[in-house]
Amino acid sequence: MMSLGKDVRLAVRALARSRGFTVVAALSLALGIAACTLIFSALDTLILRALPFEALDRLVGISETTRDCPSCSSSVGDYAVLRRDARALRGVATTVPWSGTLAGRDGAERVEGRRVTPGFFALLGARPALGRTFDGDSLAPPPLRSVVLGDRLWRTRFGGDSTIVGRTITLNGLAYTVTGVMPPRFAFGGVDDLWIPLWFSPGQERDHLSHGYLLAARLAPGATRARLQTELDGISKRIAATYPEQNLGMRLRARPLADALVGDIRRYFVPLLAGVGFVLLIVCANVANLTLARASERRREIALRAALGARRWRVARQLLVESALLAAAGVVLGLGVAAVCVPVLRGGVPAHLRQSLPGWDALALDARAAGFSVAVGVACVLLFGVVPALRSSRPDLSAALSEGSRGSTSADGGSLRRALVVAQLALALSLLAGGALMTRSLAKLVVADTGFRAERALTMALQVPARKYAGADAARRFVERTRAQIAALPGVAAVAGTWNLPLSGERNFTQYDLAGRAPTPLAEQPSATDAWVTPGYFAALGIALRQGRDFTPQDDSTAPRVVLVSESFARRAWPAGDAIGRGVITNGTTYAVVGVVADVRQDGVEIAATPAIYRDIEQTSGGIPTALVVRARAEPTALTASIRRALSAIDPDAAIADVRTMPQVVGDYLAPWRLLAALLGAFAGAALGIAAVGIYGVMAYAVAQRTHEIGIRMALGAERARVMTMVLRQAMALVAAGVAFGALGALGTARALSFLLYGVGAGDPLALGAVVALLAVVALVAAWVPARRAARVDPVVALRAP
Known part of the structure; x- marks a missing residue:
């Protein structure tokens, strides 16, 4: 124990003497450990501890699977x-x-x-x-x-x-x-x-x-x-x-209850965990590089200790203690950085989305996160400390103690350092590819045609006491009065109700048959989205009417049953294009098609529109819609207060909630993509910066080691431009190797993200070409400073150097 205490004191003094190395290494580790701790805390909150149920592994969720619905x-x-x-x-x-x-x-x-x-x-x-x-x-x-x-x-x-x-x-x-x-x-x-x-x-x-x-x-x-x-x-x-x-x-299917409740959340953590893992590996490679460079500078000190009788394990232990202190500093700083970033991460998820994330509002650093950080710190010591310690603990005594020894990069671990830089570049390229693909995908999602016009549309959940409107007539009168009162408000262009607001997660299916054809068994009937709306819905949401007409107030409970269908439904059912007047049979009732509307991406911006049937709530059930859509002539949020007053005047017990503009609805739906793209972009930026530092460090060290050689070259007539080219060529050789290995990793990353990509292939040449060009430019800039330093070497000074 006394010996270990002595090692700690010696390590503290050694790290204090190399302040630049200590600060850079500790901050690099802090960055990687903070990223890992943040993702672990989110994972722990949402998945590992989100379901505080007894014997969770014995609980199952049971759902139905059908031809059209794999998990209903x-x-x-x-x-x-x-x-x-x-x-x-x-x-x-x-x-x-x-x-x-x-x-x-x-x-x-x-x-x-x-x-x-x-x-x-x-x-x-x-x-x-x-x-x-x-x-x-x-x-x-x-x-x-x-x-x-x-x-x-x-x-x-x-x-x-x-x-x-x-x-x-x-x-x-x-x-x-x-x-x-x-x-x-x-x-x-x-x-x-x-x-x-x-x-x-x-x-x-x-x-x-x-x-x-x-x-x-x-x-x-x-x-x-x-x-x-x-x-x-x-x-x-x-x-x-x-x-x-x-x-x-249908077929009943059992799966773990945790998968049934939070399975969709897990898929977003796969790329994030891979991203923080890559960042941590890059950090460890960079710190290992710094450690090797520092060990090369200390080879004379280590050789003296060995010559005085210090055993190899004793020297290696001293170096490992220094690495452990660096990791400890990284853990402390990393926890501090993570503590600052937790509120940012927690608030970065929209309030509407947080409602579907169990325990997200409780996201915080706790003892489990601290324990995880310590475990990551131990792993870092093993990753960046062991190999340099073992390598440095066996010095070449004759070379190290020679007064005029200049060494070579090979002898001082130059090959290993270059290999570590190549690994950093390859990992950075993989992360950059993932970030670029997610960014491209998000850009395409933002401009995707959803089938409705989001601008100036205001949505809200409608809640009324069911007992007051149990009868169809009472419910119908309430809906008609509500629509009339809101439509009369200044600034309102259209108002309607629905049970199936797009992107809300509310999705109903119905099996259907076509009138005039031989009956189809229920199990073989096709299915379609079953949307229930009031008259004016398509105008309020800006859905284009392609053929026929909209619902009208005359389509009441006494009138013949009518429906509107989507374009994809009409194409599938009547390829000749004569949908108007045809009959659709669903739930034993025949409906006449009176209109065809544009396809709407009801279930998700990234999900292709499914065939849809639109039924009139007032005609079919007399029920009350669960959501209202109001199209404004100007700023829609300005209507919120007047809508509340109008509704309160009709029924003081009625309430609206979750008031959002349709652009906000779309934005909240795309929030996971935005957050994932932002985090992957941040990880990729950090990885690129660390890899650039690695390139700079290797080339600067190589120039320092070859100062005497460069002086000789310049004394013999070598031009400065040629010396710079020589150094830059070495750097670009490392970049080429990193790109070669990183291209394989980038393709693997792209395939792992394929389920999240929209409109972008896993091998998208624009994204992959851009990240390769970016990596090359950053590496070139990082190598430029050592190259200029080499070109400015004074031959006289270099030749006098020992």
Whole structure:
């Protein structure tokens, strides 16, 4: 222990004498460690700890797969059958998103939550912080309306009142009794303000067509997912045979619940983890290069220690202690940099997107992040410290102690240093390629044709007490009055309602058949997006009408059923182009096509538009739309206050929330691409800068080592330009080798990112050519200073040097 303490003291003195080396190496390590810590913290928050459920590995999510939908939500009928027949499961629960209005002294507030079946919390092993959750296993309606509050809502709306249990709150105009409060961080795939019971009638338990439910289950003791899947295959066949009139050709599929809830998030971390890994490797290669250069300068000191009897392991340990101190400084500085960047990263995700990221608002550095940073620091010591230490601990005593020894770059590790620079350049090129491809892809997504005109369109979620408008006539009158009041506001050009706002994540499908043709079995019928809208929707959202007409107020419940279809639907159904007047059969009802509209990218900017059927809400169901779209004549956000007042005048219990312009909707949807492109760009920039420092260091060291040789050349008549060319040629040889190896890495990076690319191929020549040119220019600039220094060598001074 005393010997180690002595090593530490000697290491501190040695690092203090080489302040430039120490500062550059520590800051480089801090940069790499901070990047790794930030990504780990995000990964830990969103994936590793986002689901605080008991025995998470035993929980599965069960969904349906069909010909047109590889991972669809489940039905009530699926839930009922699994509760009864699945022997490989110990318990099953289902849930569906719910939103409503919470009444209060300051007016109604929209809240987001879930309806859950009894046993949901017990299945997850979740316990409330206060009170109790829903008890029992009955699917019948509970005797009292109960609600369990989320921690956020409990604190913000009720001030964290510990006596809240047993009190009554008003949701959608109905009284609910608070039975419990869940602890912080508990959520089920998003931000949940509250949970209310979900139950089904006996008729619903035989319904295999109404989807939208997320099924969660726990494996029975001794059961495996493979055994469960075999059982699900048999159950799927029995459902198809028992309910042939509902057979959509579906198959039940089980996967880990974590994949079902946060699987889409994980795919964004693959390139980020690769990016920070590349940055860390580049940093370690750069520090190893600096360490080798410093060891070359200290070879006389090390040789003297060896000549005085110091064993090789003793010398190597001393050098490893210096590397460990550098890594420790990098960890401390890296944690400081990460602490500063965490709020920036947390706030860089739009508020709307954060609602779907469980625990994102809790992102912070903690003991786990600190432990990870220490582990990264240890890995760095192994990566950049061991080889230089072992190499330097065996010096050539005769050469090192010779008074006139100038050494050579080979003898002093020049070959290894050049290899490290080539590795840095190759890794930097891979990162640059990824950043360039993501940037090109994002640029194409921003200008992609979505099928609607986002400018001057304002969207908002609409929430009204359902009990007030349970009847079709009451709902229809409310919708008509709301549209009329808002349309009359100054500055409003058009207003409409919908259940399926583009890019909102709300997506419904329907199977359909075509009138006038032989009936097709349900399992073989094609599917289309099923969009429900009010008259004026296409004008409000700026969707072009290609043929026919829009819905009109005359298309009420007493009129013949009509629909509009998208261009892709019309082309698929009637290639000859005569869609108007044709009949579409869906859910047993025949609708006449009265119009054809432009294709809309309903599900995503990067996803091709799917065939769509548009039905009139007021004609078909008399329901109330969940979202409003208002087209303004000028600035749309200026209309928000007047729309709120108009709605409050119609019904004080009605509320609007999530008010965003359509450009904001598109921007929020593209936020993951923007964030990923920005982070990859930052990593690539850091990698390029570090690689440039590596090129500069190697060439500067090579020039210093060859000062005597260069002096001789110039004394014999070599021109300055020729000396510069010689040095630059050596640098460009390193760049060429780095590009050769980096091109393979760049293609691999591009293929790894292919699922995120839009309109850009993995081998896009423009992106790859640009990053190669950028790398070459930066390397040339980095090598220029040592080359100029070599060209300015005074032959007389160089020849006098020892």
